[in-house]
Amino acid sequence: MDYEVIIGLEVHAQLLTESKIFCTCSTTFGASPNTHTCPVCLGMPGVLPVLNKKVVEFALKLALATNCKIASFSQFARKNYFYPDLPKGYQISQYELPIAEHGWIEIEVNGERKKIGITRIHMEEDAGKLVHDELKPVSYVDFNRTGVPLLEIVSEPDIRSSDEAVAYLKNLRDIVRYLGICDGNMEEGSFRCDANISLRPVGQAEFGTRTELKNMNSFRHVQRALDYEIKRQKSLLLEGKEIVQETRLWDESSGKTLGMRGKEEANDYRYFPDPDLVPIRVDSDWIQKVRETLPELPDEKRARFLSEYHLPAYDAEVLTTSKDLADYFEECVKVYPQPKKVSNWIMAELMRELNRDNRDITECPVSPKNLGILLSMIDDGTISGKIAKTVFAEMYKTGKDPKSIVEEKGLVQVTDRGEISKVIDEVLSENPNQVKEYKEGKTKLLGFFVGQVMKKTRGKANPKLVNEILREKLG
Amino acid sequence: MKITREEVEHVARLARLKFGEEEVEMFTKQLNEILLYMEKLNELDTSEVPPTFHAMEKENAFRSDEVGSSLELKKVLDNAPEDNGESFVVPKIF
Numbered sequence A: 001m002d003y004e005v006i007i008g009l010e011v012h013a014q015l016l017t018e019s020k021i022f023c024t025c026s027t028t029f030g031a032s033p034n035t036h037t038c039p040v041c042l043g044m045p046g047v048l049p050v051l052n053k054k055v056v057e058f059a060l061k062l063a064l065a066t067n068c069k070i071a072s073f074s075q076f077a078r079k080n081y082f083y084p085d086l087p088k089g090y091q092i093s094q095y096e097l098p099i100a101e102h103g104w105i106e107i108e109v110n111g112e113r114k115k116i117g118i119t120r121i122h123m124e125e126d127a128g129k130l131v132h133d134e135l136k137p138v139s140y141v142d143f144n145r146t147g148v149p150l151l152e153i154v155s156e157p158d159i160r161s162s163d164e165a166v167a168y169l170k171n172l173r174d175i176v177r178y179l180g181i182c183d184g185n186m187e188e189g190s191f192r193c194d195a196n197i198s199l200r201p202v203g204q205a206e207f208g209t210r211t212e213l214k215n216m217n218s219f220r221h222v223q224r225a226l227d228y229e230i231k232r233q234k235s236l237l238l239e240g241k242e243i244v245q246e247t248r249l250w251d252e253s254s255g256k257t258l259g260m261r262g263k264e265e266a267n268d269y270r271y272f273p274d275p276d277l278v279p280i281r282v283d284s285d286w287i288q289k290v291r292e293t294l295p296e297l298p299d300e301k302r303a304r305f306l307s308e309y310h311l312p313a314y315d316a317e318v319l320t321t322s323k324d325l326a327d328y329f330e331e332c333v334k335v336y337p338q339p340k341k342v343s344n345w346i347m348a349e350l351m352r353e354l355n356r357d358n359r360d361i362t363e364c365p366v367s368p369k370n371l372g373i374l375l376s377m378i379d380d381g382t383i384s385g386k387i388a389k390t391v392f393a394e395m396y397k398t399g400k401d402p403k404s405i406v407e408e409k410g411l412v413q414v415t416d417r418g419e420i421s422k423v424i425d426e427v428l429s430e431n432p433n434q435v436k437e438y439k440e441g442k443t444k445l446l447g448f449f450v451g452q453v454m455k456k457t458r459g460k461a462n463p464k465l466v467n468e469i470l471r472e473k474l475g
Numbered sequence B: 001m002k003i004t005r006e007e008v009e010h011v012a013r014l015a016r017l018k019f020g021e022e023e024v025e026m027f028t029k030q031l032n033e034i035l036l037y038m039e040k041l042n043e044l045d046t047s048e049v050p051p052t053f054h055a056m057e058k059e060n061a062f063r064s065d066e067v068g069s070s071l072e073l074k075k076v077l078d079n080a081p082e083d084n085g086e087s088f089v090v091p092k093i094f
């Protein structure tokens, strides 16, 4: 029997605010335990949480960027459960009246575009962090993360494969990064994903029993966990067995999802409106103000890169994965208006260096202007394409501009016919046997002579002239 | 609506509370008395009144995104039943 895969994703995006959602504690990552806490985020009795306005603005930005309907009236609710990382015994979240609903984003898999619905976006606070002792039966609680603002983005069950799931996540991550509301780092947990997955026989209308997958800390984990779970559920169904509705953890080392025991009763959260927080009213003026601050979004930028720069789809895709990379490209094209050549250099030379050093484009020692100048120096004959790579390596190492490197190292291309002729004569007289063979018809030896000339000039001779003069002299 | 013994036991479990037989009996009775009193409010016709989410008629109480001072670590841990000088120490939970 053939099965259809049904996936819905829940993403938690940690917001890049300076202070927490309901108190003035800092959100800076990496402080020593419990030094960014106060009576509000520790859940002491008698305190009053007050909402950080920036959290609402960030939520509105994301809502607009994902085509959601923004609620004019929205409210916080208490989600009640007991766990040591939750000092109040409840998490302040949104339930009945989330800030935004009914949106969508578009994904592309194997050249096909598809809309994935977004059920809702809501604001909530993060929980603390537990560190388990290796020897003693105790855990250590750090409440620095408690109260850091999150947006939870819940998708419709519109996703039909692990490829689509990863495409959706990447697209959503690009969007939050472009908006500057979240750094989108899955490895560090500032962009987290849980997945609901079930299978149903093709043609059946109702959904099968689903499992919820957690603990996937990279796009690769998400892909592998979903693929494993699809296989696991399929073989159970084919054997006529039942799927147990449960939470399963992805275990990267064994490549399996493992059932979590003993949390069955935890799903009774008894939500109710939080009386500490007054409702949020969003009018059209506010929405309009936020709309005016929206940057060009990844999809729009990708489309513009195709039409304005006539780049291949792959180039447009790679260059727009981050706003900073796209900006770098456009800055460079301003100096050297040949988009495809710029794209080639960025995607090959530049990305190779950056990836090797694990550096972000914003930390690139070569400015886009200097890369543009370097490329024009090839075109105007100052240096050869080969020397350009040497100059580029030096630019990357020192951050210097290409002109001074070329001057300092004496790398200016030799275009003087007389000088090149002299070197060619030397090469020909040093290799009489090859000259003889060439004249007898072994013309592919031309490359050998070119190589020898280049070696003598340390790559500085203009290759076009070298070819031309060689042919004259040998012909 | 009537609250049953099972519901009291369920809510107690969620709150990590353990009650003896007599206590369960007592809370069931008390909770039902409270609900009975709420029933009285149900006698009013509120079909035309929109649900209230807050006691005050205020909306949009915000603060700006500015960092203030946090609590001194010593004070943070003052109320901890157990600590190791920087973190709260709790029984291990899986």
Ligand SMILES: [Zn+2]
Pocket (backbone or CB within 6 Å): A020, A023, A024, A025, A036, A037, A038, A039, A040, A041, A042, A147
């Ligand atoms: Zn705080």
